[in-house]
Amino acid sequence: MASRKKVLLKVIILGDSSVGKTSLMNQYVNRKFSNQYKATIGADFLTKEVTVDDRSVTMQIWDTAGQERFQSLGVAFYRGADCCVLVFDVTAPNTFKSLDSWRDEFLVQASPREPENFPFVLLGNKVDLEPRSISSKRAQQWCQSKNNIPYFETSAKEAINVEQAFLAIAKNALAQQNSAVDLYNEFPDQIKLTNTQKPSNGGSSCC
Amino acid sequence: MSESSEGEDVRELFVQDGVLLFSATASFINFVKSVGTLMITEYVDNRRFVEWKPIDVTVDSDIQDQEWAVVNTVERRVRTLSGNVLPEHKNRSKYLRINFEEIKSFRISDKSRRLTFNDGKTEQICTYLFQHGNCEHLVGFLKTLVKTVPSRRDKHLFIILNMNDPERERIDKSFAELNVCNDSNYVWNIWNFQERPVVTTLEAFAKITDLVYRVPQHREMDDDVKEILNKSITEYQHTSTTLSNGEYEVIDCVSDLPNRRDFPRGRALCSEQWNGVQDQEGRIEDSECLKLIIFQGGIVPSLRQEVWKYLLDYYPWNSTHSDRQKLILQKSDEYFSMKLQWKTMTKTQEDNFTDYKERKTQIEKDVTRTDRTIDFYAGDNNPNLQVLNDILMTYVMYNFDLGYVQGMSDLLSPILHLMQSEVDAFWCFVGFMNQLSANFDADQVGMKEQLSNLHTLLAFIDPELATYLDNHDSGNMFFCFRWLLVWFKRELSEEDCMSFWEVMWTGFPCENFHLLVCCAILDQEKQSIIGNNYGFTEILKHINELSGQLNIEKILNDAQGIFYQIKESDRLTDVIRVLLGLPVLYNSSLDNHETSPFVISIETSNESSNHPPECSVDDVRISPEEIQFEKSISSNFI
Secondary structure: OOOOOOEEEEEEEEEOOOOOHHHHHHHHHHOOOOOOOOOOOOEEEEEEEEEEOOEEEEEEEEEEOOOHHHHHHOHHHHOOOOEEEEEEEOOOHHHHHOHHHHHHHHHHHHOOOOHHHOOEEEEEEOOOOOOOOOOHHHHHHHHHHOOOOOEEEOEOOOOEOHHHHHHHHHHHHHHHHHHHHHHHHOOOHHHHHHHHOOOOOOOOOOO | OOOOOOOOOEEEEEEEEEEEEEEOOHHHHHHOOOEEEEEEEEEOOOOEEEEEEEOOOOOOOOHHHOOOOOOOOOOOOOOOOOOOOOOOOOOHHHOEEEEHHHOOEEEEEOOOOEEEEEOOOOOEEEEEEEOOOOOHHHHHHHHHHOEEEEOOOOOOEEEEEOOOOHHHHHHHHHHHHHOHHHOHHHHHOOOOOOOOHHHHHHHHHHHHHHHHHHOHHHOOOOHHHHHHHHHHHHHHHHHHHHOEEOOEEOOOOOOOOOOOOOOOOOOOEOHHHHHHOEOOOOOEOOHHHHHHHHHHHOEOHHHHHHHHHHHOOOOOOOOOHHHHHHHHHHHHHHHHHHHHHHHOOOHHHHHOOHHHHHHHHHHHHHHOOOOOOOHHHOOOOOHHHHHHHHHHHHHHHHOOOOOOOOOHHHHHHHHHHHHOOHHHHHHHHHHHHHHHHHHHOOOOHHHHHHHHHHHHHHHHHOHHHHHHHHHOOOOOOHHHHHHHHOOOOOOOOHHHHHHHHHHHHOOOOOOOHHHHHHHHHHHHHHHHHHHOOOOHHHHHHHHHOOOOOOOHHHHHHHHHHHHHHHHOOOOOOHHHHHHHOOOOOOOOHHHOOOOOOOOOOOOOOOOOOOOOOOOOHHHOOOOHHHHOOOOOOOHHHO
């Protein structure tokens, strides 16, 4: 078993401008929603202590600017990430279309050791809004095509599924860290757990 | 192991970052004033080189190591490249590379911050400025690879003794034949002394020294000659150890700037002063004097609406009342015709115009979240949001290449609030954007350059803090990104922000004064940062949390103090002068690239010169003439 040292999980939230990255982070960490968040400039992060599988971990959640030209600055922040959260707005089709480039971008810039096994989690945000333009099915198909990325439908405004989503994010991030440790300790079996983990907390709109 | 081109194997024996190319041969002139990495390399055939590459050269090949990499997948379209984009370089053959054999001497100056390589024909090959620390380590390493001897004429000049040089063999032979060591007079008369007295002297001297050092047992010398030579050698050692460690000066790491003076803020520009400087027809004669008053104390709020129009280049300072009336009508027409352009765009047009639609969507997203806590923009269906939107949309039509980038709505918001007029706010915003457009380059070069310049200034003012940041993954200064992008808009209250901007717009006391403002804040936070042993994340957090906590009066006071500390420093360098727009001194002939014709002597070791030089003289952007800054602030302003 790995040591009981305090664990720090670094999570990066990516996605188009105005999909709700800052709101999701604040809803999860501070349990607050505001209509008055400004567009993020540069980068910021919040931390939250959580217990995952009986382990106490600190999540460090990074929020970055969504406009594409600012992404060339991301490298400094992506390094050492344990999980990448991709966010789109279920009422804005373009934000869904951008997911591929956000994912690719992250892999290029963060260059994790095993890109094919690096944990991503997809959040379809703003489910409280109508009309909806991206169905659950469509989002899940995309997730399947990307090596079964867990998918959650959330509302940062109404606090729907946010807690569950971030718990899954924490678990995936922890598994990523453990897999690195286990590789080192020659317990490769546990890596498979990471890959077979089902998005079971996906809420009512899942599947 | 770094990338090698054409299958060449190369070892990097020594690498130093943060080295600015100060002057170079014509083919590298485009890179002059760029920061890069200086290396000593060895190729499989044992040839050694001094190589320099600008920071961005290896973006494509070496992406993980570049904090600032511009990634192609992100930038699908090129919109507003800054014009400073380096040509795509991949190969080492594109680096500024000097074969060791080319280097006949090198000179260390500026307290070991400046290193010049010479080709032995009294011409410089290139000069580097070491922005982080000094060239001590590099020179130390270089000296393990080549044998050098300090010049007698110039203790900072080191002549490289080339063991395999046939010329040297010849001269050795000549010396022997001339029995030089028995008749020192000959030493100074050999060769074309008249044609090249300095070099001839230096070479002759170096060779004698070399002879003495290397093979004294083979040379028979008269006692008096020995005495002269020994005395000379002792003198070198003496001169070079006076202020130095070994053979060159070591800079003191402790800041040796003059004491910081206090510059209390002055009184704000008031109506009496404002009316007093206008002539009967409404012209403002002494705009510099006005700007100085504004620099020192800002503007009383009731006058802002009018004075900002001048500061933001909407109204010319020398315009009369009637000129301005005409101007207002003309600018109003111009504005509304541009507004009509996008207002009349049909849905089909929009759908077929992706770039336009993207800008439009982004503006809509940002307008609804710009300063909504300020009454002027608060509440649902606030009509002022529509005006904010319309001005930004019209700006897209005015400058489509730049378009709309996040942060612009922050810059417009206080202007519109103050102007209360769509047309006036638009033209003032245009003036502001003319100053800040580089912040919004698609490739972010303008921001990278500012962050790099900020580091350069900080390293000069406070080497301890700069080194601390370097050692804690924060040398890229990214934690100051938000400060610089929107000029502290997110850190200050609207009132403070207005006071701050109007002071910045005056252009006093120097260029890039906003960077000194950053330095003033960092100086203030230094103890927290170092005392708490903050790392990358903590520094970022700490700086972000200063939002709403800054005392702008104190910071402006400190920044002004820092400016005079720099200006009055006896170690002020040309790099810093250029950054602050102070007159550049060319006080040393060796450092003066104006009088020193460039010689193209870049080693083209891969005989296959398949890559023609990509930087032609036509591309030259920085010339010595351009560095003649018009502005020279005299201290009698204060």
